[in-house]
Amino acid sequence: MSTVRxxxxxPRGFRDAFAADFLARRKAIDTICKVYAVFGFEPLETxxxxxxxxxxxxxxxxxxxxxxxxxxxxDDGEWIALRYDLTAPLARVVAAxxxxxxxxxxxxxxxxxxxxKKPGPGRxxxxxxxxxxTVGTASPAADAEVCAVLCRALRELGIPASDFIVRVNxxxxxxxxxxxxxxxxxxxxxxxxxxxxxxDKFGIEGVVQLxxxxxxxxxxxxxxxxxxxxxxxxLILGLLQCSQPDRAGTxxxxxxxxxxxxxxxxxxxxxxxxxxxxxxxDLPSSLVTFDTNVVRGLEYYTGPVFEAELxxxxxxxxxxxxFGSVAGGGRYDYLVxxxxxxxxxxxxxxxxxDRLLAALAKQRGERAESLPGPVIVTAMDRERLADYQRMxxxxxxxxxPAELYLGGGGFRQQLKYADRRLAPVVVIAGSNExxxxxxxxxxxxxxxxxxxxxxxxxxWRKEQPxxxxxxxxxxxxxxxxxxxxxxxxSS
Amino acid sequence: MSTVRxxxxxPRGFRDAFAADFLARRKAIDTICKVYAVFGFEPLETxxxxxxxxxxxxxxxxxxxxxxxxxxxxDDGEWIALRYDLTAPLARVVAAxxxxxxxxxxxxxxxxxxxxKKPGPGRxxxxxxxxxxTVGTASPAADAEVCAVLCRALRELGIPASDFIVRVNxxxxxxxxxxxxxxxxxxxxxxxxxxxxxxDKFGIEGVVQLxxxxxxxxxxxxxxxxxxxxxxxxLILGLLQCSQPDRAGTxxxxxxxxxxxxxxxxxxxxxxxxxxxxxxxDLPSSLVTFDTNVVRGLEYYTGPVFEAELxxxxxxxxxxxxFGSVAGGGRYDYLVxxxxxxxxxxxxxxxxxDRLLAALAKQRGERAESLPGPVIVTAMDRERLADYQRMxxxxxxxxxPAELYLGGGGFRQQLKYADRRLAPVVVIAGSNExxxxxxxxxxxxxxxxxxxxxxxxxxWRKEQPxxxxxxxxxxxxxxxxxxxxxxxxSS
Numbered sequence: 001m002s003t004v005r006x007x008x009x010x011p012r013g014f015r016d017a018f019a020a021d022f023l024a025r026r027k028a029i030d031t032i033c034k035v036y037a038v039f040g041f042e043p044l045e046t047x048x049x050x051x052x053x054x055x056x057x058x059x060x061x062x063x064x065x066x067x068x069x070x071x072x073x074x075d076d077g078e079w080i081a082l083r084y085d086l087t088a089p090l091a092r093v094v095a096a097x098x099x100x101x102x103x104x105x106x107x108x109x110x111x112x113x114x115x116x117k118k119p120g121p122g123r124x125x126x127x128x129x130x131x132x133x134t135v136g137t138a139s140p141a142a143d144a145e146v147c148a149v150l151c152r153a154l155r156e157l158g159i160p161a162s163d164f165i166v167r168v169n170x171x172x173x174x175x176x177x178x179x180x181x182x183x184x185x186x187x188x189x190x191x192x193x194x195x196x197x198x199x200d201k202f203g204i205e206g207v208v209q210l211x212x213x214x215x216x217x218x219x220x221x222x223x224x225x226x227x228x229x230x231x232x233x234x235l236i237l238g239l240l241q242c243s244q245p246d247r248a249g250t251x252x253x254x255x256x257x258x259x260x261x262x263x264x265x266x267x268x269x270x271x272x273x274x275x276x277x278x279x280x281x282d283l284p285s286s287l288v289t290f291d292t293n294v295v296r297g298l299e300y301y302t303g304p305v306f307e308a309e310l311x312x313x314x315x316x317x318x319x320x321x322x323f324g325s326v327a328g329g330g331r332y333d334y335l336v337x338x339x340x341x342x343x344x345x346x347x348x349x350x351x352x353x354d355r356l357l358a359a360l361a362k363q364r365g366e367r368a369e370s371l372p373g374p375v376i377v378t379a380m381d382r383e384r385l386a387d388y389q390r391m392x393x394x395x396x397x398x399x400x401p402a403e404l405y406l407g408g409g410g411f412r413q414q415l416k417y418a419d420r421r422l423a424p425v426v427v428i429a430g431s432n433e434x435x436x437x438x439x440x441x442x443x444x445x446x447x448x449x450x451x452x453x454x455x456x457x458x459x460w461r462k463e464q465p466x467x468x469x470x471x472x473x474x475x476x477x478x479x480x481x482x483x484x485x486x487x488x489x490s491s
Numbered sequence: 492m493s494t495v496r497x498x499x500x501x502p503r504g505f506r507d508a509f510a511a512d513f514l515a516r517r518k519a520i521d522t523i524c525k526v527y528a529v530f531g532f533e534p535l536e537t538x539x540x541x542x543x544x545x546x547x548x549x550x551x552x553x554x555x556x557x558x559x560x561x562x563x564x565x566d567d568g569e570w571i572a573l574r575y576d577l578t579a580p581l582a583r584v585v586a587a588x589x590x591x592x593x594x595x596x597x598x599x600x601x602x603x604x605x606x607x608k609k610p611g612p613g614r615x616x617x618x619x620x621x622x623x624x625t626v627g628t629a630s631p632a633a634d635a636e637v638c639a640v641l642c643r644a645l646r647e648l649g650i651p652a653s654d655f656i657v658r659v660n661x662x663x664x665x666x667x668x669x670x671x672x673x674x675x676x677x678x679x680x681x682x683x684x685x686x687x688x689x690x691d692k693f694g695i696e697g698v699v700q701l702x703x704x705x706x707x708x709x710x711x712x713x714x715x716x717x718x719x720x721x722x723x724x725x726l727i728l729g730l731l732q733c734s735q736p737d738r739a740g741t742x743x744x745x746x747x748x749x750x751x752x753x754x755x756x757x758x759x760x761x762x763x764x765x766x767x768x769x770x771x772x773d774l775p776s777s778l779v780t781f782d783t784n785v786v787r788g789l790e791y792y793t794g795p796v797f798e799a800e801l802x803x804x805x806x807x808x809x810x811x812x813x814f815g816s817v818a819g820g821g822r823y824d825y826l827v828x829x830x831x832x833x834x835x836x837x838x839x840x841x842x843x844x845d846r847l848l849a850a851l852a853k854q855r856g857e858r859a860e861s862l863p864g865p866v867i868v869t870a871m872d873r874e875r876l877a878d879y880q881r882m883x884x885x886x887x888x889x890x891x892p893a894e895l896y897l898g899g900g901g902f903r904q905q906l907k908y909a910d911r912r913l914a915p916v917v918v919i920a921g922s923n924e925x926x927x928x929x930x931x932x933x934x935x936x937x938x939x940x941x942x943x944x945x946x947x948x949x950x951w952r953k954e955q956p957x958x959x960x961x962x963x964x965x966x967x968x969x970x971x972x973x974x975x976x977x978x979x980x981s982s
Contacts, residue, residue, distance in 0.1 A: 005829065005831075005832065006542065006545050006547070006829065006830060007542075007544075007545070008545065008583050008584075008587035009542065009545070009583075009587060010538055010540075010541065010542070010583075010587075011538075011540060011541070011542055011569070011571045014538035014539075014541075015538060016535065016536065016538060016580075017535070019533040019534050019597075022534045022535065022536045023534060026534075037865075038887045038890060038891070038893070039865075039887060039892070039893075039894065040864075040867075040892055040893060040894025040912075042864070042912075043513045043517075044507065044509060044513065045507065045508040046507045047501050047502075047505035047506060047617060048505075048602055048604070048617055049502060049505055049604075049617065050501065050502070050505075051497065051501070053497035053498075054497050054500070056497070070563060071563070075606075075608065082573075092499045092500075092501075093507055095499035096499035101908055101911045101912055102898055102908075103898045105894065106510075111539060113540075115566075117566065126538055126540065136898060137897040137898055139876075139897045141876055141895060141897055142897050145895075148884070152887070273876075277880050279877070280877035280878070280881045280884065281880060281884045282884070338497065339496060339499040340496075340499070341496065373531075374528075374530075376531075385630075385632055385764075386770070387771070389632060389635070389768050389771045389772060390771045390772070393771065393772045396643070399529060401528050401530070401531055402529070402531060403530065403531025403596065404632060406594050406628040406632055406633050407627060407628055408628075417593075420592045421531075421533075421592055
């Protein structure tokens with residue numbers, strides 16, 4: 001054993017999930033995956049580690065290959081890395097298995113890892129994603145379904161339709177405007193995309209500066225601009241500002257701006273088809289809207305892009321504001337091609353489960369709800385351990401979570417422990433009870449409620465209103481009854 | 492986009508789980524965790540990454556710190572690594588959170604990562620563990636519960652009592668024999684432990700050689716021995732061979748060997764207490780046996796050790812043999828002390844889910860069973876996409892997994908896809924059906940069965956015995972009926 005003691009701490013940006021948070025996340029993931037399955041997606045679980053070159057350099061905000069990921073050299077010298085999303089591994093799977101059904105519709109949930117330079121609250125280096133994708137079809141019906149899945153998942157999570165909106169855009173519209181503005185160089189087109197992506201952060205004024213001469217932060221930090229002509233900037237602004245409350249209206253407005261570009265016309269046609277299919281699924285514009293402001297940072301999107309936003313206000317950093325995006329995705333037609341050379345069109349989205357749960361907790365003004373814990377069988381008399389174990393065992397055989405107290409200390413400490421574990425019932429048996437063939441059951445929930453009503457300590461001690469003595473043979477039945485009441489009360 | 496194409500492959504020792512395997516694992520994990528919860532364990536999910544020094548150097552078969560793990564330097568220069576088990580992270584959590592309930596009973600499942608030099612079939616570099624531990628009690632009742640949890644979990648997984656056994660030993664017995672044999676040096680004691688650990692591999696003869704002069708492999712490879720005296724070896728062999736069919740008998744036999752050693756007497760007393768508690772839980776010697784051969788490789792065990800073994804024979808490498816251990820654990824009283832300096836006794840075990848599933852699949856002679864896939868709504872007429880989408884949507888709203896075919900190709904290809912996806916029903920609607928307000932349903936399961944009976948192709952084509960035409964308004968009800976039949980059939 002080493003003489004220097006290691007510190008009990010986690011590297012920054014990593015965290016543990018304790019019972020209540022874990023169970024809340026598990027429940028949300030189960031709900032979401034059930035929706036994915038109802039839409040015909042099947043599960044896939046890829047390896048956590050991939051070859052670095054298979055992950056590509058699509059990580060947002062990093063230009064260096066391997067930047068932003070946790071990478072190391074394998075024994076044979078090759079670079080391997082923890083996955084940073086679930087899309088790159090999917091592309092690798094599809095490329096490696098030409099025998100998969102086509103279209104291939106899969107869902108996957110799991111941890112992804114990002115080597116954030118500045119992790120902080122809400123910005124972790126390991127977090128959950130919950131993805132679904134359709135690979136192998138260019139049909140806008142697949143894109144319409146992405147919206148439908150997002151709506152259904154949020155609905156099943158208990159979020160009312162008035163509290164969220166799915167925004168849809170099409171990268172081809174922007175390409176159409178860039179064509180119209182005669183901005184042809186790929187690097188400049190990318191610069192425009194990135195400038196627009198800053199809309200939420202800097203507002204329309206900031207984007208105009210980024211598209212033009214450049215922008216200076218209040219802190220004095222300078223960002224170079226894309227140096228576009230005012231007429232070019234106007235065309236782009238025209239697109240950003242053409243969204244209408246109804247989807248058909250947005251299609252009409254966008255069409256006027258891009259009709260001279262093939263890509264633009266294609267984009268509008270796709271949106272019109274998506275619109276018709278959304279109508280067929282009874283998803284109105286109030287729920288799934290077309291919004292020409294939506295960019296989604298990732299370079300790899302080639303067509304429709306999606307974003308699901310929670311619209312209720314939450315308190316953040318002392319201000320009431322919209323919580324913002326909790327899911328996003330889009331069409332990416334080149335990810336599989338990277339491997340095989342064959343174009344394999346694909347579309348999908350990812351629900352940020354952790355972010356979503358944080359939003360719901362903020363709205364409800366509470367932490368994840370706690371379920372009742374196990375029944376605690378106290379160990380009053382150490383000589384009777386086998387008897388206590390037998391009682392505990394009977395409860396467990398009946399499917400009731402139960403635990404024999406195994407720690408030290410007297411009765412008070414055992415009760416304290418039971419309280420801490422949120423035990424619905426405490427089972428007590430001392431020599432009196434054993435002699436009479438009885439057990440005492442303490443109803444912890446009733447006890448808590450009564451202790452708020454009854455302030456007279458004498459009455460409390462004498463009458464023990466939340467306790468009952470029952471025959472030993474009735475142990476399971478009586479505990480069952482109290483537990484069921486407690487479970488109903490908490491749900 | 493890079494001009495050099497990456498290969499679509501995984502680093503060796505890593506793998507993907509497709510739908511059937513994923514669902515089988517998920518189901519097993521759910522079953523196991525439900526048992527853990529019934530025993531009063533609560534879930535915890537720790538970070539995948541830890542500081543290397545927090546993981547310690549407890550990895551089996553590696554002496555170098557950091558050997559056998561995937562480690563890299565964080566941006567601040569500190570070494571971080573992927574967890575190689577779930578026990579070291581638990582110790583870190585307990586040390587970091589003195590406010591946790593005590594005893595702290597938690598379960599955790601998840602991937603662990605080992606940098607195997609020679610990964611191969613059944614030996615992966617990322618695999619699942621499913622752990623439960625009680626931290627903060629020295630009571631043998633906690634050890635008895637470990638056995639009870641393992642029995643219950645295997646039972647709930649559908650393994651009959653005749654097909655498994657839990658073996659229990661106590662490290663203190665061996666310590667007692669080492670005391671009696673006057674082998675005091677820690678490094679020599681460890682060497683003896685490691686020699687005994689090879690019993691399964693080399694047999695009793697091999698162990699005798701390892702304890703004595705040394706052993707030469709059939710391949711010529713030489714292993715140095717512990718160089719014990721014959722009398723010392725005899726004492727150790729005495730312990731290895733003293734197990735009896737009944738637990739009390741083994742305690743008596745072991746006691747005769749170790750009664751002069753304090754550690755040995757403690758070990759026997761603990762086993763006797765565990766025996767009494769197992770009796771109280773109706774777990775006979777045929778299910779939980781005391782076996783003085785069980786070592787469990789890990790150095791950190793300090794008291795009782797456990798191993799669950801499947802006893803049915805499976806075909807492996809052309810031979811019928813016992814599949815062997817699928818779960819193991821033990822008492823480890825120093826893991827938390829590493830961090831805090833305070834002794835915190837703990838005990839628990841880990842179920843190797845992947846190994847267990849492999850064993851069950853081998854026994855049942857089959858791969859993971861496939862569930863029915865989604866209902867496939869064929870797209871006969873591309874102009875009617877919105878109508879097909881509406882049908883699909885109705886099925887989904889009723890909770891029936893359903894999918895609109897989004898790929899290319901004609902009707903044959905769509906049927907082939909449906910077959911591939913294990914669709915229970917295919918929905919067909921062409922212009923005839925639309926005119927009459929009807930849809931055609933193809934019962935895929937009945938179709939398969941009938942096609943085995945009816946060999947006359949003409950009859951088959953004319954009568955289409957597995958198809959039925961139903962009113963459009965009855966779509967959901969009729970599909971529901973067929974799906975329910977298919978689901979019953981497969982379960």
